[in-house]
Structure formats: C-alpha cells, structure tokens
Amino acid sequence: MKDFLTIAMPKGRIFEDAAQLLRQAGFQLPPEFDDSRKLIIEVPEEKFRFILAKPMDVPTYVEHGVADLGIAGKDVMLEEERDVYELLDLKISACYLAVAGLPESKTNDVAPKVATKYPHVAAAYFREQGEQVEIIKLNGSIELAPLIGLADRIVDIVSTGRTLKENGLVEYEQMVKITSRLIVNPVSFRLKDERINELVERLSKIK
Numbered sequence: 395m396k397d398f399l400t401i402a403m404p405k406g407r408i409f410e411d412a413a414q415l416l417r418q419a420g421f422q423l424p425p426e427f428d429d430s431r432k433l434i435i436e437v438p439e440e441k442f443r444f445i446l447a448k449p450m451d452v453p454t455y456v457e458h459g460v461a462d463l464g465i466a467g468k469d470v471m472l473e474e475e476r477d478v479y480e481l482l483d484l485k486i487s488a489c490y491l492a493v494a495g496l497p498e499s500k501t502n503d504v505a506p507k508v509a510t511k512y513p514h515v516a517a518a519y520f521r522e523q524g525e526q527v528e529i530i531k532l533n534g535s536i537e538l539a540p541l542i543g544l545a546d547r548i549v550d551i552v553s554t555g556r557t558l559k560e561n562g563l564v565e566y567e568q569m570v571k572i573t574s575r576l577i578v579n580p581v582s583f584r585l586k587d588e589r590i591n592e593l594v595e596r597l598s599k600i601k
C-alpha cells in the first residue's frame with residue numbers, strides 16, 4: 395500500500411474529463427471507475443487509490459496529506475488558498491469567473507451586494523478594483539440572487555452562458571479563466587517524486 399499514489403478526484407462535472415485524461419495517458423481504469431457509488435476506488439494494477447470528493451474539498455485532502463495528489467478547478471484553488479503545489483494545467487473543464495447582473499443595474503448603494511459561491515475571490519477582486527461591496531455567500535443557484543433582489547451583482551462561473559441568458563442576466567466583466575489543475579502535497583512530492591514526475595510527464599504528453 396505504501397507505494398500507492400492516492401489521488402483526490404472531484405465528483406461531478408470534472409470527473410469525466412479527468413478520467414478520460416488518465417485513460418489517454420495510458421492508465422487502465424476499470425469500468426467500476428465510471429459508474430460507482432464507492433468513495434474509495436483502488437486500482438492495484440496501476441498502484442492508484444482514488445478518493446472521490448466534493449470539488450471544493452479536493453485541496454483540503456491534499457493539504458492534509460491524506461491524498462498525495464488531486465484534481466481541482468483553478469476557481470477552487472483561488473478560493474481555498476491551500477498549502478499545496480500546482481503541478482500541471484490539465485486544460486480540462488474550461489470556464490471562467492465573471493461579474494454579472496441585470497442589464498440595467500439600478501443600485502446607487504455605497505456598498506452594492508454581491509452574491510457568490512466564491513466569497514474570497516470576489517472580495518479580493520473588488521478590493522483590487524477599489525470598490526466597496528457587501529459579499530453574500532450562497533451555495534448554488536447564484537443567478538437567482540439579482541432576480542429576487544437579494545443582490546445587485548453576482549460573481550459566478552460561466553461556461554456556455556446559457557444560465558445567464560435564460561435568466562435575463564448579462565456579464566459585466568470577465569474576471570479569470572478557469573481550467574482544472576493537478577495539485578500535490580509538498581511532502582508527498584518529496585517522498586514520491588519518481589512516481590509523481592512520471593504521472594506528470596505522461597499527462598503533459600497528451601496535448
């Protein structure tokens with residue numbers, strides 16, 4: 395077990411892209427990998443142990459060293475600011491963070507309200523712009539906030555733009571481009587450098 399690499403995989407959107415990438419790199423992952431409710435999946439043939447986590451929690455597992463490596467969106471990395479190294483831009487699950495709201499924002503408030511799942515990223519962004527805002531943390535359905543008067547603006551992920559459009563919202567500013575990253579625990583990187591470098595090399599050769 396000691397020579398296994400433990401990799402924290404994000405459940406949800408990124409999972410499929412990440413699994414495809416690992417297969418393209420030549421790793422043999424069993425069919426169980428794609429269709430299981432198990433949260434720990436061992437692949438002894440490749441000496442991998444995968445743990446399936448909520449996307450926002452991946453850097454936490456890696457920082458604490460219970461996973462050697464993880465796959466996390468840049469959005470999550472910026473929000474969580476965990477003590478991990480970013481090894482590779484996997485260039486999967488691309489999207490971007492944007493400020494959005496109703497077409498005519500009517501607020502004259504001193505501190506407009508901004509609803510978001512990313513309170514730290516949003517606060518840092520508006521601080522840098524020299525604008526005072528009140529951040530309201532939500533966990534989903536962010537686009538609802540301006541529609542029902544909870545917030546004047548939102549900071550959220552945009553991919554196709556469909557959610558904004560169907561809810562009558564417009565993008566004010568694009569903030570940062572997002573792709574998924576391969577991250578590593580600093581101690582694991584020192585102790586398991588050979589295997590980790592081999593993985594990085596195989597993954598970076600794909601593109």
Ligand SMILES: Nc1ncnc2c1ncn2[C@@H]1O[C@H](COP(=O)(O)OP(=O)(O)OP(=O)(O)O)[C@@H](O)[C@H]1O
Binds near residue numbers: 408554574
């Ligand atoms: N359209 C998109 N909306 C949200 N995240 C996206 C999108 N496209 C790519 N991503 C990436 O996927 C990650 C989120 O995945 P997912 O939506 O499965 O998790 P989640 O937001 O935690 O969802 P939930 O809380 O509903 O489980 C983000 O961190 C981001 O990097």
Ligand SMILES: O=P(O)(O)OC[C@H]1O[C@H](OP(=O)(O)OP(=O)(O)O)[C@H](O)[C@@H]1O
Binds near residue numbers: 537
């Ligand atoms: O530009 P689009 O392609 O429409 O994608 C963006 C939408 O997808 C995400 O929401 P998600 O589906 O994860 O639902 P949530 O509201 O529960 O976060 C994100 O928060 C946006 O609402």
